[in-house]
Amino acid sequence: MPKKDVKLSQNVNSNGKRKKKKNKRPISKFMTIFMIISLALLIFQIIKLNLLPTKLIILVSVVLILLALIILLILHFKAKGFISRLLMGLVALCMCIGLAYGNYFVYKADSTFDVVTSLADSKATTTSIVVLKASSINKEAELKGKTIGTILKMDEEATERMLKDLDSDNIKYKTKDYSTLDDMMEAFYAGKVDAICLNEKYRDILHESEAYFNFQTDSRTVHQNVHYTKVEKNDNPSNPVSDISKDGFTILVSGNDSYGTLQDSNTRSDANLLLTVNPKTGTILMTSIPRDYYVELVCPSDDDELACPEGSYDKLTHSGLMGVKSTEETIEKALGIKINYNVRINFSSVVNLVDALDGIDLDIKKGEEVDVFYTNSQPGLSVGKHHVDGETALAFARERHAYADGDNQRVRNQQKVFKAIFKRIISLKMITNYGKFMDAIAVAFDTNLSGDEISKFVKYELDNMLNWKIESYAIVAEPDYQFCYQSQSYASVVAQNDVMNEVAKKKIQAVLKGKSSTTVKDPSGYSQTASEDNAVGNTEELENMGILNSSGNTSSEYEEDSDYEYDYNQGYEDTDYYNPDDQYYQEDTYEDPDYQ
Known part of the structure; x- marks a missing residue:
């Protein structure tokens, strides 16, 4: 039988109907959907951020849309061979990663901007999990199974807020409570606890004390919890210029x-x-x-x-x-x-x-x-x-x-x-x-x-x-x-x-x-x-x-x-x-x- 006839017979089932080709490119479809959603979300976040000039928003949006469109068209309609599909798949993957990072970039900028511009009307309480500089603990996840020193009597609200933060991240830890800051610090330096839960307002007290003058260089912070409360009175008014983009x-x-x-x-x-x-x-x-x-x-x-x-x-x-x-x-x-x-x-x-x-x-x-x-x-x-x-x-x-x-x-x-x-x-x-x-x-x-x-x-x-x-x-x-x-x-x-x-x-x-x-x-x-x-x-x-x-x-x-x-x-x-x-x-x- 001629080769052409063999190929035709392979695409026809026993009932004489042509078989439908199975979709062998699910990854390409996933990247296409991910790219479109990420691109739309990124443009939305950029507009919401309200930091870029209108003409720059339009330029960035047009460039990203055209770039995504070109990549998707080539990926689905032009790339036929294995090598070309692989190369375009890698290009599409890079585009997806870039859009994901762009969304993260803008999200961090937006959330930070909201915090910074509200600080004049807010009071922040920062609580830290601190370890000695020589400790093997380098991040929050490594607190699993470790003992954390606390001073609930002195700082119950902030301490419990930090512990709830750790619980929400599924960190299983143990605590050992002390009645005073000095007792907790003695245990910390003696190695009786692996870390301490410290309200940052106490850090300056430690720095000024004789025994813990070098605490800042002896220790590292591996996790922080920041809590904001609104302050009604603003006792720090500015003396604004008419137009901050034009006036010195x-x-x-x-x-x-x-x-x-x-x-x-x-x-x-x-x-x-x-x-x-x-x-x-x-x-x-x-x-x-x-x-x-x-x-x-x-x-x-x-x-x-x-x-x-x-x-x-x-x-x-x-x-x-x-x-x-x-x-x-x-x-x-x-x-x-x-x-x-x-x-x-x-x-x-x-x-x-x-x-x-x-x-x-x-x-x-x-x-x-x-x-x-x-x-x-x-x-x-x-x-x-x-x-x-x-x-x-x-x-x-x-x-x-x-x-x-x-x-x-x-x-x-x-x-x-x-x-x-x-x-x-x-x-x-x-x-x-x-x-x-x-x-x-x-x-x-x-x-x-x-x-x-x-x-x-x-x-x-x-x-x-x-x-x-x-x-x-x-x-x-x-x-x-x-x-x-x-x-x-x-x-x-x-x-x-x-x-x-x-x-x-x-x-x-x-x-x-x-x-x-x-x-x-x-x-x-x-x-x-x-x-x-x-x-x-x-x-x-x-x-x-x-x-x-x-x-x-x-x-x-x-x-x-x-x-x-x-x-x-x-x-x-x-x-x-x-x-x-x-x-x-x-x-x-x-x-x-x-x-x-």
Whole structure:
């Protein structure tokens, strides 16, 4: 029989009817359905997000629809051979994965945007499951069968919320309850529990205690639960510009000296950075003000408990105890400027953001190096390029004891860290770390920028794709010794620099008017970069405190001796005074019960 006849006979059944071909491409059909649904959902989410300009939404939608249509047409009608079907199947699979990730990307952006823009009206309570750094537990799932220490008597509501969170994820664990925070921490370090359930409001208490000063570097967080409650009163109004996409504006970034959540309480402002943004020219000016700048406080007028007499002077850092609005208005009075918005961050914000980005790159110049960090007694950074984690970035941003010009170098370090974070965010690495970064940023800061303003600014940026230029200026000041209102005691401060105040004001005004800040000359004579002999080291100071031994390693006596006496409750880095006979700070011993 001819071959053609054989082939025909194989397609006919015993009744003489032609057989229907079985569908041998179910995977192609599944990918087609998945691609269409994912594409429709992605376009819907992009529109709902309300961050992209209309013309960009249309462009993205048209490109994605055409790309999907071309792939599906080729897959179903053009790809006949095995090799061509396989290749187009792989292309379709890549398209499906891309659409799925795009949906996740937009969903995370949308949920984070909702959280960030509502923080001014919310109070966040963050509870963490914490393990020792050497622990083999790296993620929530690995808590199965482990023992978690709790302090229900002290923190029942937040603890039970966290345990319910673990239960909902089908994590089978055991708990061991303790009556006090100290008892739980002793068991944690002794290995009697595998992890602890810690309300983040207690982290700052641990950091200030003698026994657990290095808790932040000794431990890791493997799971968090964040609970938001609405706050009726908004005591942090903004001074908005008419159009945030066209008008220049200034934002105060206030870095609180605490770990944990931002909404629990007011704490000192460890860093005070002004960001002056001109959307039209794509210029950002960073202006740093010393933490211990001796300024006239502007106190809240509607709160008798926080009010202070007119003419009350103190360190700028202490204004944070009365709220970020007090810090903002105090800076406005000192520099003669207007601040439009504010953003609050804290130590945990910096650590979590940097870690979510898988670290940042710091290029340490001569005069910026540190042998041992004062804040956590960990090895410092030598001259050269370093990739650092969040805790190291924070320690570098807070370091002043290792430098001859102390607080002046600290603000330069803070600017260096901020620039490195910004550079990392706009790098390709951001794509692989997007989920972690969005989770971190959701609880990293609070702000009085409205959701509409943030949305409008982001739309403008995406519409114009500005090549941002970052300029910087740091006010330099000389040490002094003055009476401080908050502590009701004399303490070390840095005196206001009237010349640099005026320069800072003019630079801010220049950027707002569309000019570069470099057009304003600085006649003060102070350098904006560290001198090569600036790094004087702090190992002798740490040895005197008993934290380091003569070999430069952490003292075993400091690690193990519970009788070691050093009063962290006075407030770290805040207990010095200036000795007129010595160019460096010396330790002060004043204590005031109202200071904390």
